[in-house]
Amino acid sequence: MKLASYHVHTVFCDGNNEPEDMVRAAIGLGMSDIGFSAHAAWPFSSEWHLPAHRYGDYLAEIARLKAAYADKIRVLSGFEADWLAGVTAPDSAFYGRFAPDYLIGSVHFVPTDVAGRNAPPWAVDAPVDECKRGLVECFDGDGERAVKAYYRAVRAMVSSCDFDIVGHLDLPRKRNGALKFFDETAAWYRAELAETVRAIAQTGKIVELNTGAISRKAMDDIYPSDELLALLYRADVPVTLDSDSHSTGDLACAYDRARQAARDAGYDSFRHLEGDRWVAHPF
Ligand SMILES: [Zn+2]
Ligand SMILES: [Zn+2]
Known part of the structure; x- marks a missing residue:
């Protein structure tokens, strides 16, 4: 069994530790790979993104760690790249110049569905009050409209960009416990999931089991939900x-629980990056 995380943040964006601290902790856990994935919205940034002028420093530090710890762990460079239509995308058109080992594509921002409305995009996983404000400003507080717009954005990103891993696929669940803005058992929601799974399956992209909501105490569950994970398995999505x-x-937080969820859905392997290929390893 290989132990890895390809989704790791540091002080270069909104993480709490230096990359080298994370590498040492990963070695302590017996990890075979650690991949860094700074929040990125090239060529833009926010208070929680890698600033545009620090891309060189970030990549140089990862290259240094890759060499310094080569006999103990594989260190990889990536980005968790935002999708915002017409602004930034998890795609080589934006990130090719940085030659990362891989890209995670994530939707954190969803623009309003009202033509001509001048509102900042809904920040899907922002703190509860900010998330709620965005729902009102962008979608008149209508959770169904908001969640449908989120999944439309995910499908557009998946279908039009050449990244590797889809980040925290059902992210709107993060604040649904506090805000209860949609019903996860509603027929329209299940239809969105099914359509999104079809779109992902057509591209061969990988979906991550992501335990970040548990470690950050935002939701006592992994992404994706058991139901979504079962759909992904049936569609043969790695x-x-x-x-x-x-x-x-938090480097391996709730990994036992995630493995069990994957097993319950039918999976017996996770993908790991070897060279430029994602190879299945049984867990
Ligand atoms: Zn992240
Ligand atoms: Zn994220």
């Missing part, structure tokens, strides 16, 4: 296991 870690203590 998966990997990531912690979305922001601290050394």
